[in-house]
Amino acid sequence: MVPIKLDEFVSQFVKGNPGESKKTIRKQLNAAVEAKQNGARCIHCGNTIWAIGSAVVGWNGCFTCITGEANSSDDYEIDAVCWE
Ligand SMILES: [Zn+2]
Incomplete structure (x- = not known):
């Protein structure tokens, strides 16, 4: 995965999703990052979660279960949690 700073992602996200509040997505991202640091696992398959995707969809999931893509x-x- 490509590492990105939390603030940078928040800016990009609200640019692409004008209806979303920066405060909300930042809060969700912080929670997902913390969950990943604490070893949270995908609720479907048990893999390590994708913090960005989990923050956006609202449940703990890995990249594949959230997007349906393998790559x-x-x-x-x-x-902070980009380990690969
Ligand atoms: Zn999964």
């Missing part, structure tokens, strides 16, 4: 090499993950 995450071009997708962002918050730098």
Whole structure:
């Protein structure tokens, strides 16, 4: 995955989703990052969660279960929890 700073992702996200509030997505991201640091697992398959995707969809999931795609090499993950 491609590491991105939390603030940078928040800016990009609200640009792409004008109806969303920065405060809300930031709060959800912080919670997802913390969950990942604490070892949260995908509720469907048990893999390590994708913090960005989990924050956006509102449940703990891995990249594949959230997007249906296997290849995450071009997708962002918050730098603090981007381990691959
Ligand atoms: Zn999964």
